[in-house]
Amino acid sequence: MARISLNALRHAYGPVRSDADYALKQIDLTWDDGGAYALLGPSGCGKSTLLNIISGLLVPTEGQILFGDRDVTRASPTERNIAQVFQFPVIYDTMTVYDNLAFPLRNRRLPEDRVDARVREIAAMLELDRDLTRRAAGLTPDAKQKISMGRGLVREDVNVIMFDEPLTVIDPHLKWKLRSKLKELHQRTRVTMIYVTHDQTEALTFADRVVVMQDGVVVQVGTPVELFEEPRHTFVGHFIGSPGMNVLPAEVSGGVARVAGHPVLDAPVIPAARRLEVGVRPEFVGFGTTGLPARVVRVADVGKARVVETRVGDTRVLAVVGEGQPVPDGDAHLVFDPARTALFADGWRVDAKGAAA
Amino acid sequence: MKTENQRAWFLVAPVVLLVAFNALVPLMTVVNYSVQETFGNNQFFWSGLKWFEEILTSERFQAALGRQLFFTFTILIIQIPLGIIIALAMPRRGIWVPVCLVLMSLPLLIPWNVVGAMWNIFALPDIGLLGYFLNQVVGIDYNYTRDPVAAWITLIAMDVWHWTSLVVLLTYAGLVSIPDAYYQAAKIDGASPWAVFRYIQLPKLSRVLTIAVLLRFMDSFMIYTEVSVLTGGGPGNSTTLLSIDLVKIALGQFDLGPAAAMSLIYFLITLAVSWVFYTVMTRNEGK
Amino acid sequence: MDGLRFLPRRFWIALIPILYIAFLLLPIWWLISMSFKTTNEILGGFSLFPQTWTIENYMVIFTDPTWYSGYINSITYVVLNTVLSLAVALPAAYAFSRYRFTGDKHLFFWLLTNRMAPPAVFALPFFQLYSAVGLFDTPLAVALAHCLFNIPLAVWILEGFMSSVPKELDETAYVDGYSFPRFFVTIFLPNIKAGVGVAAFFCFMFSWVEMLLAKTLTAVHAKPIVATMTRTASTSGYELGLLAAAGVLTIIPGAIVIWFVRNYIAKGFALGRV
Numbered sequence: 082m083a084r085i086s087l088n089a090l091r092h093a094y095g096p097v098r099s100d101a102d103y104a105l106k107q108i109d110l111t112w113d114d115g116g117a118y119a120l121l122g123p124s125g126c127g128k129s130t131l132l133n134i135i136s137g138l139l140v141p142t143e144g145q146i147l148f149g150d151r152d153v154t155r156a157s158p159t160e161r162n163i164a165q166v167f168q169f170p171v172i173y174d175t176m177t178v179y180d181n182l183a184f185p186l187r188n189r190r191l192p193e194d195r196v197d198a199r200v201r202e203i204a205a206m207l208e209l210d211r212d213l214t215r216r217a218a219g220l221t222p223d224a225k226q227k228i229s230m231g232r233g234l235v236r237e238d239v240n241v242i243m244f245d246e247p248l249t250v251i252d253p254h255l256k257w258k259l260r261s262k263l264k265e266l267h268q269r270t271r272v273t274m275i276y277v278t279h280d281q282t283e284a285l286t287f288a289d290r291v292v293v294m295q296d297g298v299v300v301q302v303g304t305p306v307e308l309f310e311e312p313r314h315t316f317v318g319h320f321i322g323s324p325g326m327n328v329l330p331a332e333v334s335g336g337v338a339r340v341a342g343h344p345v346l347d348a349p350v351i352p353a354a355r356r357l358e359v360g361v362r363p364e365f366v367g368f369g370t371t372g373l374p375a376r377v378v379r380v381a382d383v384g385k386a387r388v389v390e391t392r393v394g395d396t397r398v399l400a401v402v403g404e405g406q407p408v409p410d411g412d413a414h415l416v417f418d419p420a421r422t423a424l425f426a427d428g429w430r431v432d433a434k435g436a437a438a
Numbered sequence: 439m440k441t442e443n444q445r446a447w448f449l450v451a452p453v454v455l456l457v458a459f460n461a462l463v464p465l466m467t468v469v470n471y472s473v474q475e476t477f478g479n480n481q482f483f484w485s486g487l488k489w490f491e492e493i494l495t496s497e498r499f500q501a502a503l504g505r506q507l508f509f510t511f512t513i514l515i516i517q518i519p520l521g522i523i524i525a526l527a528m529p530r531r532g533i534w535v536p537v538c539l540v541l542m543s544l545p546l547l548i549p550w551n552v553v554g555a556m557w558n559i560f561a562l563p564d565i566g567l568l569g570y571f572l573n574q575v576v577g578i579d580y581n582y583t584r585d586p587v588a589a590w591i592t593l594i595a596m597d598v599w600h601w602t603s604l605v606v607l608l609t610y611a612g613l614v615s616i617p618d619a620y621y622q623a624a625k626i627d628g629a630s631p632w633a634v635f636r637y638i639q640l641p642k643l644s645r646v647l648t649i650a651v652l653l654r655f656m657d658s659f660m661i662y663t664e665v666s667v668l669t670g671g672g673p674g675n676s677t678t679l680l681s682i683d684l685v686k687i688a689l690g691q692f693d694l695g696p697a698a699a700m701s702l703i704y705f706l707i708t709l710a711v712s713w714v715f716y717t718v719m720t721r722n723e724g725k
Numbered sequence: 726m727d728g729l730r731f732l733p734r735r736f737w738i739a740l741i742p743i744l745y746i747a748f749l750l751l752p753i754w755w756l757i758s759m760s761f762k763t764t765n766e767i768l769g770g771f772s773l774f775p776q777t778w779t780i781e782n783y784m785v786i787f788t789d790p791t792w793y794s795g796y797i798n799s800i801t802y803v804v805l806n807t808v809l810s811l812a813v814a815l816p817a818a819y820a821f822s823r824y825r826f827t828g829d830k831h832l833f834f835w836l837l838t839n840r841m842a843p844p845a846v847f848a849l850p851f852f853q854l855y856s857a858v859g860l861f862d863t864p865l866a867v868a869l870a871h872c873l874f875n876i877p878l879a880v881w882i883l884e885g886f887m888s889s890v891p892k893e894l895d896e897t898a899y900v901d902g903y904s905f906p907r908f909f910v911t912i913f914l915p916n917i918k919a920g921v922g923v924a925a926f927f928c929f930m931f932s933w934v935e936m937l938l939a940k941t942l943t944a945v946h947a948k949p950i951v952a953t954m955t956r957t958a959s960t961s962g963y964e965l966g967l968l969a970a971a972g973v974l975t976i977i978p979g980a981i982v983i984w985f986v987r988n989y990i991a992k993g994f995a996l997g998r999v
Contacts, residue, residue, distance in 0.1 A: 138622050159628045171623040174641045184637075188628035232627060446824035449816040450832065453876055456813055460873040461839050464850030527741035536987045540980075541746045543990060544753065547979025549951045551936045552972040559759055559965060560752040567755045570771045599749065606745075607990060660843035663936045667955065681845035685937075688849050701846040712841045716834065 083149035083240055085112040085135065085273070090144035092130055097142070104130050106297040108144070112241070115271040117264070119288030121278060123320070127297040128277045132243050135275070136165045148240055161240060166233040168246045170225035174218040178209055181217050182231045189236075203231045206262060222250045230259070234266065241273040248283065260287055281321050293317050309362075310421065313430045318360050324388060327366065327398045331359040331424065338424050341394050343373045346422050354426035363388065365421035366400035368407075372414035380408055391415065471698035489699035499700065501675070502683040509679055510658045513597045517654060518647070520598070521605025526639070528610055539610075542603040554667025557596040568592075582669065586676035589669050593677055596668060597658065605650045612646035613639065645719065652715040659708050680704055753976065760969035767965050782970035792971065795950035798864055799933070800978070802949065805868035807928040810875040811921065818883035819909070823892065836877040844937045847873070852941050866942045867949065871932045878931065879924045886920025887913075919989050926986045933979060950975060 090108040097103065105127045112118060120128050133139040135146065137158040146154045153161050164185070173181050182200045191199075204210045207227045212220065217228055226247065233242050244263075248256045264287055267274050276287050284291050285305040293301045293308065293316070300314040301307075312318040318326030329340045338348040340359055375391040375398060389400045389408055398415060402408055424431045472489055493499050528538055545553070563569040563581040572580040579585075582592040616639065624634045662681035665671065671678035671686070678686070684704060688697035759767065760782055761775040786792040820826070821833060851870055852861070860866040894916065898908040914921065940952040954971050983990070 133622075136626060138625060158625045163626065165622070165626045167619045167623060169617075169619060171619050173637045175637060184629070185627040188630070188633065229623070232623075440823060440825045442826065443824040444826050446820035446826040446829075449820035450826075452813040453817040453836070453880060454832070456809075456869070456872050457836060457839055457876055460851075460870060461842065463854050464847045467850035467853060468846065524741055524745050527738045529739075529742075536990075538742055538746065539990045540983050540987050541749065542742075543983045544976070544980065545749055547930050547933065547976070547983060548972075549934045549936060549975050551951050551955055552975050555954065555968055555972055556752050556756045559969060560755045565767060565771050567751065567773075574771075599752065602745075603749070656841050660841075660845070662843070662845050681843055684843075684845045685848065688845075694849075697849070701843075705842055705846050708841045708843060709838055712838070713834075716837065 084114045086147040088145040090141050092141045104297055116273055117267045117289045118275045119284035119291045121284040121291050122294035123279055126294045128294055132245055132277055136163050137161045164233040164239045164242045166230050166244045166247045168249050170229045172217040172225050172228050177214055178217050179213040181228050182235050185232055185236055199235050203235045207231050226250050243275045245277045315425050315428045324363055324399050326360045326362045329359050329396055331357045345417050348424050352426040352431050356427050358425045360425050361417045361422040363399040363401040365418035367416045368409055369414050369416040372416040375413050375415045377413050468698045468701050471694045472702055475695055489695045493699045502678055502680050506680040513658050516598055517602045517605050521602050522609050524606045525609035545600050550663035551667050553600050554664040558668050561592050589677050608646045608650045612643040616642050648719045756969050756972050760973045762966055764966050782966045795953035798947050799949040802864035802867040803932045806871045806932040807925050810872055810879045810928045814876050814879035818880045818887055821884045822887035840874050840877045848941045855942050862944045862947050864947045867939045870938045875928045875931055878927055882924045883920055886917045890916050922986055923989050929982055
């Protein structure tokens with residue numbers, strides 16, 4: 082087991098004519114040994130590419146991958162000693178469930194008694210023990226995917242186990258169960274796990290640390306709480322949280338950031354940027370007697386809270402209001418929690434010192 | 439799920455009519471001849487199963503059947519593994535794929551008698567490239583018109599030349615339909631190239647390979663034109679396969695009864711073997 | 726292969742298809758080379774390339790009506806057969822892919838059995854049948870006879886392609902008020918274009934390469950090129966150059982057809998349903 086470092090990684094699938102041809106633009110990232118990571122981003126953001134580069138199925142166009150101190154950039158998946166579970170079930174049709182699970186171990190010439198012990202342990206965990214002697218081809222997609230996952234989990238000595246959206250084909254009620262199994266297994270074995278998904282709930286419930294990607298770039302690495310409270314990029318604000326962060330066009334002058342001419346935030350430095358925005362999560366938007374003038378358009382009850390849709394000019398601003406708190410009709414004034422409101426320059430958060438993060 | 443609809447018969451009717459016209463009427467004619475005897479004056483007498491008994495017990499038929507089985511077995515043994523090896527070695531993507539596919543399909547679109555004629559010319563001992571090469575350069579005494587062994591080798595080489603591409607193309611079609619994830623998973627699982635073939639490719643190919651074996655069995659069992667042009671069944675009777683013998687009896691000697699009986703036996707053998715394949719194939723699909 | 730490490734593994738793998746294609750092209754090249762030789766040169770002895778190139782063999786074929794009409798006859802019945810087979814196979818394949826009806830499974834197998842009937846078995850009864858209905862020695866006779874094995878094949882291929890088109894397409898069209906013929910032609914057919922192309926390719930191919938039935942069902946007026954060739958070979962002795970030239974000319978239509986369907990070949994050979 083080892084810490085995995087990615088240095089100045091770039092990858093393009095075809096010839097490179099411009100920067101836009103890179104599927105991965107520039108990745109510098111370290112995965113600590115024993116961590117439970119989620120790799121989160123929309124479809125086509127480069128998550129799977131990154132995963133395949135770590136596992137050795139792809140060789141990056143530029144850059145370096147280190148396992149501990151060893152450079153494995155060009156090493157095969159077998160040499161890297163990693164495990165990977167794919168989005169859709171991959172099973173060996175002609176083998177029994179037992180042989181499927183034993184396959185990665187037997188390929189590495191493990192003694193048969195060790196194989197047997199591991200296979201039974203994993204099968205029990207995934208509740209496949211009753212199907213062990215059946216042919217894998219005849220099983221349901223759920224069970225097939227469990228076999229695929231089992232083959233990923235069966236080896237003890239791997240450097241990292243990677244999951245590429247493994248629960249896509251699984252029934253919703255089983256999804257939750259399998260995810261907690263994985264979490265439990267991680268806590269017991271402390272093997273590094275990287276879990277790729279485009280579903281924020283999956284990412285936030287599974288991982289200790291979440292890596293958010295967009296357009297071939299890592300936009301933020303952090304704990305679920307950090308991602309929620311201090312998004313480094315408007316994309317993270319949008320993508321995580323439901324509803325996502327409000328992003329409002331702003332201008333900065335005289336040390337104050339203004340939305341629609343109304344001051345909302347102190348901004349000591351004017352960043353050099355083409356686009357300035359103020360971001361605030363709906364959870365931190367309240368109503369007051371003074372503040373940003375807005376118009377209430379719609380109120381939706383989502384159970385424990387109400388989502389209030391307002392308009393500032395033509396811009397939509399959402400507010401989440403707890404139960405029992407009043408919601409004004411028609412014209413209203415919005416108040417942003419200053420500690421949870423931030424200025425973004427060209428999408429990137431401007432911290433107190435004024436530099437784009 | 440398909441819906442039950444008896445009016446579908448209207449859509450099928452033209453096919454049934456056309457095929458029945460072509461299949462049933464001649465088949466009835468054959469059955470009719472096979473149970474009668476004639477002395478050439480358009481008078482027919484009921485002869486029961488006499489012709490069938492005669493054919494089945496005749497050494498001539500048994501010998502032809504033996505040659506036919508040997509031929510079919512040999513070309514299957516060569517073409518199926520060879521076709522798989524070539525398909526595995528072919529590129530999966532890139533500009534060479536259509537080039538390979540087009541060149542490999544070429545023999546399949548040459549009229550069968552031209553295939554025979556082409557190999558006839560190619561293998562001529564004195565002025566054919568193959569014959570000249572074997573005789574003059576390698577120094578083997580090779581003459582397919584005189585020597586039964588040489589005739590058989592030429593015949594099998596011709597069929598391998600003519601039909602291996604069918605196996606290649608079927609196998610290749612099966613190979614490219616295997617998702618990349620399977621190969622990736624195998625790499626992660628540390629599988630050897632042999633294990634990849636044995637546990638991923640071969641199982642995924644089982645359907646196309648059944649079709650390949652079925653088609654090659656049927657077509658090789660029915661082969662007539664190529665052989666008749668290449669060797670005409672000779673030298674002697676050494677390459678007289680079932681269909682060659684049948685045409686000799688039917689058109690050469692005009693022995694309608696025995697020819698018809700033989701046709702039916704021949705047809706039934708093909709049908710029986712094909713039916714076994716078909717059942718195996720559809721049962722595997724049902725799983 | 727240890728001693729050969731200086732070349733990469735990929736080279737040895739690439740060598741397999743290259744050698745195979747070379748093996749395929751060798752007899753074809755020999756046929757072409759032969760077709761450009763004079764009769765004297767062919768009979769005079771072995772030569773790798775024509776010593777004196779001649780197009781006389783081709784000139785004979787293009788000027789002698791017994792030769793070139795053979796080509797016209799062949800093309801005529803092949804095209805007729807392809808059109809006919811597709812026209813009846815399309816609705817039938819649709820029925821098999823969409824509906825269950827009494828006897829459907831048996832019917833499908835019965836159709837396939839006709840693909841298994843050795844032409845040698847049917848040669849004589851075919852001759853009698855087509856003489857009786859007065860079609861003997863017409864291209865239509867050959868086109869109809871070839872339906873015996875081409876229709877089952879076309880139904881089989883088309884059914885595979887059609888089954889991969891979701892049924893919702895049909896249902897939506899019917900809900901939108903399309904009649905069956907209009908739906909079939911304007912919506913369904915464009916969806917299975919590739920399948921129709923592949924089926925046409927196979928019909929063309931099997932009709933073009935078949936000789937026994939084509940020869941049996943024709944005499945003078947509709948004699949196909951393949952029959953002209955065999956008769957030339959037997960009657961006028963050793964006109965190898967002429968035979969070779971005729972052979973080369975029979976390869977060309979096939980080569981053209983392959984070129985058109987080259988991008989569908991792999992899928993076509995999977996019969997649309999691997």
